[in-house]
Amino acid sequence: MFSKILIANRGEIALRIIRACKEMDIRTVAVYSEADEDSLHVQFADEAVCIGPAPGPASYLNIAAIMSAAEITDVEAIHPGYGFLAENAHFAEICESCHITFIGPTPENIRLLGDKMTAKDTMRKAGIPVIPGSREVVTNKDEAIKIAKKIKYPVIIKAASGGGGRGMRIAHNDVRLVSSIITAQAEAEVNFGNSSVYLEKYIEKPRHIEVQILADKYNRIIHLGERDCTIQRRHQKLIEETPSPAIDNKLRRKITDTAIRAAKTANYVNAGTIEFLLNNDGSFYFMEMNTRIQVEHSVTEMVTGIDLIKEQIKIAAGKRIKYSQDEIKMQGTSIECRINAEDPENEFRPCPGKIEHLHIPSGRGVRVDSHIYSGYVIPAYYDSLIAKLIVHGKDRQEAIKIMQRALGEFIIEPIKTTIPFHKSVLNNQQFIRGNYYTDFVETILDK
Numbered sequence: 018m019f020s021k022i023l024i025a026n027r028g029e030i031a032l033r034i035i036r037a038c039k040e041m042d043i044r045t046v047a048v049y050s051e052a053d054e055d056s057l058h059v060q061f062a063d064e065a066v067c068i069g070p071a072p073g074p075a076s077y078l079n080i081a082a083i084m085s086a087a088e089i090t091d092v093e094a095i096h097p098g099y100g101f102l103a104e105n106a107h108f109a110e111i112c113e114s115c116h117i118t119f120i121g122p123t124p125e126n127i128r129l130l131g132d133k134m135t136a137k138d139t140m141r142k143a144g145i146p147v148i149p150g151s152r153e154v155v156t157n158k159d160e161a162i163k164i165a166k167k168i169k170y171p172v173i174i175k176a177a178s179g180g181g182g183r184g185m186r187i188a189h190n191d192v193r194l195v196s197s198i199i200t201a202q203a204e205a206e207v208n209f210g211n212s213s214v215y216l217e218k219y220i221e222k223p224r225h226i227e228v229q230i231l232a233d234k235y236n237r238i239i240h241l242g243e244r245d246c247t248i249q250r251r252h253q254k255l256i257e258e259t260p261s262p263a264i265d266n267k268l269r270r271k272i273t274d275t276a277i278r279a280a281k282t283a284n285y286v287n288a289g290t291i292e293f294l295l296n297n298d299g300s301f302y303f304m305e306m307n308t309r310i311q312v313e314h315s316v317t318e319m320v321t322g323i324d325l326i327k328e329q330i331k332i333a334a335g336k337r338i339k340y341s342q343d344e345i346k347m348q349g350t351s352i353e354c355r356i357n358a359e360d361p362e363n364e365f366r367p368c369p370g371k372i373e374h375l376h377i378p379s380g381r382g383v384r385v386d387s388h389i390y391s392g393y394v395i396p397a398y399y400d401s402l403i404a405k406l407i408v409h410g411k412d413r414q415e416a417i418k419i420m421q422r423a424l425g426e427f428i429i430e431p432i433k434t435t436i437p438f439h440k441s442v443l444n445n446q447q448f449i450r451g452n453y454y455t456d457f458v459e460t461i462l463d464k
Contacts, residue, residue, distance in 0.1 A: 026098030031058035037326035050076035052396040094118035103309040120333040143282040148302040150217035176205035177213035222454040224295040228276035257313035258352040262451025319351035319409040350416040356404040360433035368433040369397035378426035
C-alpha cells in the first residue's frame with residue numbers, strides 16, 4: 018500500500034480524498050493555487066505545496082508544477098479527483114514515466130474512452146446499443162445535413178472530446194443545424210482544445226442513467242448499481258439519486274449487465290461510470306464512459322456502504338476487489354443535491370464572495386461533503402460547486418423527507434446558492450412521484 022499520496026485537485030473532492038487516506042494511514046500532499054491558500058484541503062493535508070497563480074491553467078492544470086510538487090515531496094501516487102487532469106491521458110502517462118502511480122484507469126483506457134467517436138465505435142462493434150448518429154466527426158454542412166435527414170430531426174451536436182454539457186447544441190432543421198455546428202465547434206475549441214463535433218439522434222424526454230463499476234487488474238469487474246442523473250440544467254447535473262425510480266429489477270439487470278460488458282470491452286481498470294440514455298419505451302443507449310470518480314459517487318456509497326475512494330486507491334496499489342457481485346447489496350435510497358454558489362433567480366449566475374454565516378445540516382441520514390467554512394472566500398476562478406448535500410432513507414419517500422428537512426437547515430449567507438432551487442424541486446409533485454425527464458428543470462423554470 019502507498020505511504021504518501023498527492024491530491025491533484027481542490028475543493029470538496031480534495032478533502033474527500035484526504036479523509037479516505039487518513040483512515041488508511043496514508044500521508045497526503047495537497048497542491049494549491051494562490052487563491053486557495055486558506056482552503057481546508059490545504060489545512061488538513063500533511064503537507065502542502067503552492068503550484069501557481071489562481072487561474073486553472075497556471076495551477077491545477079499545470080502538469081509540470083504538479084509533477085515538481087510530487088517529486089519534492091517524494092510521493093508514490095497521485096489521485097486526480099474529478100475535473101482538471103482527471104481524464105488527461107498525457108498526465109497519466111507522465112505519472113507512469115516518473116514511476117508515480119496514477120490512481121485511476123490506464124492512459125489507454127482514458128484515450129480510448131475520452132474520444133466519444135472511438136468509444137461509441139468500440140461499443141457498437143461489441144453489440145452494445147449506441148444512439149444513431151454519425152460514425153465520424155462532421156467536417157462540412159452538406160455532410161451534416163445528409164446525416165440529419167437520415168436519422169431524422171431533432172439531432173444533437175456534441176463535442177468529440179467534450180463533457181459537462183459544453184459544445185452541445187440541439188437542431189430541429191437544416192438552418193439551425195448549420196449555425197449550431199459553428200457554435201458548437203467554437204465552444205469545443207475553447208473548452209477542450211479540439212473543435213471536432215459529431216451528430217446524434219436527439220432522444221426527447223429521456224432519463225439519464227449511469228452505472229458505477231469497479232474493475233481490478235485481475236479481470237474482476239463488478240457494478241454498484243445505477244444512479245439517476247436526470248435532473249439537469251444545460252446538461253449539468255444538479256440532483257442525483259439511487260436507485261432510479263424509473264427502473265424495475267428486470268431493466269436494472271439488463272442495464273447493469275450491459276455496463277459490465279462495456280467495461281470488459283474496454284479492458285477497463287479502476288473506478289468508472291458508464292452513462293446511458295433511457296427512452297420511455299425501456300430501450301437504452303450507451304452515451305459515454307467517465308474514466309474517473311464522479312461528483313455523485315457519494316449516493317452509491319450511502320446505499321452500498323463501500324468507500325469508492327478507498328477502492329480506487331486499493332486497486333491502483335495492485336489489490337484485488339474483495340467483493341463478489343452477489344455480495345453487493347443496495348440498502349434504501351440516497352439522494353444528492355449539488356449546492357452551487359449560483360443565483361437561480363438570475364440565470365444561475367456564479368456568486369463568488371465571502372461566507373459570513375454558515376449552518377451545515379446534520380442528523381440521521383444526512384451527509385455533507387464540503388470545503389467551505391464561515392469566513393471562507395469562494396474564488397471566482399473555479400467551478401461553482403461548494404457542497405454536496407447527501408441523504409439516505411429506508412426508501413425514496415423517507416429520503417425525500419430527510420432532504421426537504423436538511424435543505425431547510427442549510428444556511429449559507431450572504432452568498433446566493435442553489436438551495437432555494439433544490440427546495441422547489443424536492444417539493445414538486447412530479448419529482449416526488451419520480452415522473453421526470455431531462456427537460457424537467459426547464460419546465461419548472463418556465464413556469
